[in-house]
Amino acid sequence: MLIINILGIVLIGLIVWWFWLYKPAEAVNVGDGEIKVVVKNGIYLPARIKVVAGKSSTIHFYRQDASPCAATVLFPDFEVSEELPLEANKSVELPPMPSGEYQFHCPMKMYIGTLIVE
Numbered sequence: 001m002l003i004i005n006i007l008g009i010v011l012i013g014l015i016v017w018w019f020w021l022y023k024p025a026e027a028v029n030v031g032d033g034e035i036k037v038v039v040k041n042g043i044y045l046p047a048r049i050k051v052v053a054g055k056s057s058t059i060h061f062y063r064q065d066a067s068p069c070a071a072t073v074l075f076p077d078f079e080v081s082e083e084l085p086l087e088a089n090k091s092v093e094l095p096p097m098p099s100g101e102y103q104f105h106c107p108m109k110m111y112i113g114t115l116i117v118e
Helices: 002-021
Strands: 034-040 043-045 048-051 057-063 072-075 080-083 089-094 100-105 112-117
Touching: 072 089, 080 089
Parallel strands: 034 057, 048 112
Antiparallel strands: 034 043, 057 089, 072 080, 072 100, 100 112
């Protein structure tokens, strides 16, 4: 009984940490407008990318995850949708963007990243 209570407390602590205390890693700053993002284990690495406002950017995706959801990346604010081949590089060109934060994700939003334009 004591073990179950300890496990319950640990799980509650993990839930609190994950939903309220966890802060995502700092955004990767891209000065030259190009970056490589790896798609694996259900996430984009890096998931937060900073780019310069008013300049076009290129993101090179490398998909290692065989999940069907990982096969497509969407940038809905810019109406960009690209198929990502498995174990191959795919370059995604983004137009010049105004300052702000924009999400990119898979069609079911299981993989989510943030594009920070400054």
